[in-house]
Amino acid sequence: MKATFMYGAGDVRIENVPDPVITAPTDAIVRVIRACICGSDLHPYHSMPHNEHGVPMGHELIGVVEETGSAVTTVRKGDFVIAPFAISDNTCAFCREGLHTSCIHGSWYGTPETGGLQAELSRIPLADGSLVKVPGVDLATADEGLLASLLTLSDVYLTGYHAAHLGQVEPGKTVTVIGDGAVGLSAVLASKQLGAERIILMGRHQSRTDLGIRFGATDVVAERGAEGVAKVMDLTRGEGSHIVLEAVGHLPAYEQAYGIVRPGGIISRVGVPQYEEAPIGFGSLFGKNARLAGGPAPVRAYLEPAIARVLNGEINPGLVFDRTVTLDDVPAGYAAMDNREALKVMVTA
């Protein structure tokens, strides 16, 4: 089968490799219907040192179960499924609390033990936890837009939702979303779903912020840094934003976040931090009792109700996809996302 590997910064290749096989009774093999490229894939695309073996890429898919191990009970051959981006058993203490990204037996795609999902076929470990069946969709007639929206539930939309959920977005609140990438726009849509009164979107790419407005943004701030902070403070009568959803991951975005968060407010981060140390002392968070939340989204915990909302047409998060490539063209897809020609790239396998 064909699968995607990264050999270093800017070096993505499609290769023919043996089809994956069941290696544990809890595995399933899934035929990929749609996969996609994640904003987080761009971090190694910028900075990964050369790796002579190549790292298998991709952690988002919708697909059809081809085969299941003897211990798998919740999905079977022919089921149409979504794979949350984190592998989890859905039964451990953390999974039961809804924190599947800290599953005791969990892992991630693209490690030496697990493959990537930008491929024709994928081995899904702990399939009872790591796959969720989508009911009532006939792939022969399914709408492309519906498939796109279901695919976002594998990561991007529910990562935006996680930000809003941890930010405690609710009616009456002012939310500022930093970043007009696919996660930021998803965070706008999720904030709207959760009833935010006002949603300020900080982003500079008009086609993206236009989609943000369609998703529910009430204000767009194109300025960044001190200028952007001043603009948001103006918009909030000098008080700041109750909730700031940081969907970038670079330090300047975090600095913007603590600049605009209202005293007592919450900064919720879902952009994977490209830094370890950052200001959290009296001058940034402590003095104004600002709170900090965020982390990898436990997509699995949010998946069933989100599937229902997509199937009934309540939300249409798949609008974040603005380009579709075949597996052979995945390297061009990375390049298009990296140079911002594409917001988010879908892959047809």
Added chain:
Amino acid sequence: MKATFMYGAGDVRIENVPDPVITAPTDAIVRVIRACICGSDLHPYHSMPHNEHGVPMGHELIGVVEETGSAVTTVRKGDFVIAPFAISDNTCAFCREGLHTSCIHGSWYGTPETGGLQAELSRIPLADGSLVKVPGVDLATADEGLLASLLTLSDVYLTGYHAAHLGQVEPGKTVTVIGDGAVGLSAVLASKQLGAERIILMGRHQSRTDLGIRFGATDVVAERGAEGVAKVMDLTRGEGSHIVLEAVGHLPAYEQAYGIVRPGGIISRVGVPQYEEAPIGFGSLFGKNARLAGGPAPVRAYLEPAIARVLNGEINPGLVFDRTVTLDDVPAGYAAMDNREALKVMVTA
């Protein structure tokens, strides 16, 4: 009158200065009954550069109103009052939300405009917000222990309570308190009040940790750093502590906090951070979705119910005082707290 001034690290002096006078119609003058020395006063005691004018010290008191400005309506001459450590109007948007430490018109004691409360008399700005009357106490016959407990409501106990409140302590939770100073011990007592199932106290001074046990600690960990982290992880079956209350303010205490916090858990800081930058990336907070909260305690928001609990004998936070000095001996009180001969020093004015 006599008042306390700090001229630099280790240099605390008692001086005779003019009695304070009403300078705004919202002021009150209070005769100090008891004041005290705060753990946060030790930070400048270690590091303050020489200041030729001296900085007025103290931000905690119980006292009796001597005089009120023409606009003051909630307290009057003769009232027995507590002064929360932050000056606030109790009416602005932030005060109404219970965040009096971010009061739009608020300020702090010991600035060039405000005096300190380690003195015989004090001018209290915005007295309607910055003083709270204690009902039904006859100072002529009041018990020393009761006065001590009421004095803790000016800062230390309710700072510990703020930590526990922001940490979302509730029945069933494991709480770890880092620091066996007066704030840490207060955080233990507050966690007990809020129903924590298990309270692990990290501290090395047995007389203090003994008081922690009296306040409700179920385990004491004397080790620090990696050894302390390993011990707490052992005590929590490798999962970590749902809630970590950091009552020290130095970076190693924060590092301990993110080492022991359970995935999805909360670190709540009330030790004033003596650092600005610290780890918050994937390896510390983000990877395990740990949350960070804390800041200066809005004591005013918690004061009335806490007064009731002290008056009815439900809590006895005044046990943190283990030494009493006169105003003349305040410099010796600083030294005793600094070299850990005293846990917390009360001042009789």
